[in-house]
């Protein structure tokens with residue numbers, strides 16, 4: 745006979761029996777599953793940050809015939825590179841702390 749495992753949903757307070765997800769609101773009930781999901785979400789977020797590309801208008805500015813626009817484009821492009829590098833670093837840091 746299987747052991748009855750009743751878990752109270754942390755999100756809506758409904759009691760669920762032998763379920764991994766809340767029957768009422770769909771929240772994840774088991775602690776292990778929650779942790780797995782958290783790690784998955786962080787991996788996804790990290791991949792997104794690393795995939796980040798500068799917006800199109802910056803690329804347009806960089807190939808603009810007017811030099812002032814080109815310089816602005818180059819400036820925005822390097823700012824973007826710095827921002828995404830910091831973002832990637834923070835994402836890595838958060839992941840490293842959570843995984844550790």
Ligand SMILES: [Zn+2]
Nearest residue numbers: 753756766769
């Ligand atoms: Zn619930």
